[in-house]
Amino acid sequence: MLAVTYSIIRNKLKDYCNQATDNHETVIVTRKGEKNVVIMSLEKYNQLEKAARNAEYLAMIDRGITQLLAGKGQEHELIEADE
Known part of the structure; x- marks a missing residue:
């Protein structure tokens, strides 16, 4: 399971989507002052x-x-x- 900030995911969305699909990784996107989300x-x-x-x-x-x-x-x- 990976945890990254919204800023990082915005710049490298394709890479993290590939991590989720190719490596069956769960990616938690942390957002300051907002609820977190998950990419899988x-x-x-x-x-x-x-x-x-x-x-x-x-x-x-x-x-x-x-x-x-x-x-x-x-x-x-x-x-x-x-x-």
Whole structure:
């Protein structure tokens, strides 16, 4: 992980973009008096998004299991497909 100032990134944006994409580096851009930002490859961003969606899905399953164990489930007949 690299941390650079806004002034430096402005002058060498292409180099840091290449660091992010070619070397899978995360670049933190520090900005005086402002919130910092992160530059990363689209590939790495997509991986993070997928992991977040998976975590949300697993949490939903865990909530469902907890509800079932607490007796809050409903039983339904299975629908058989016509053969």
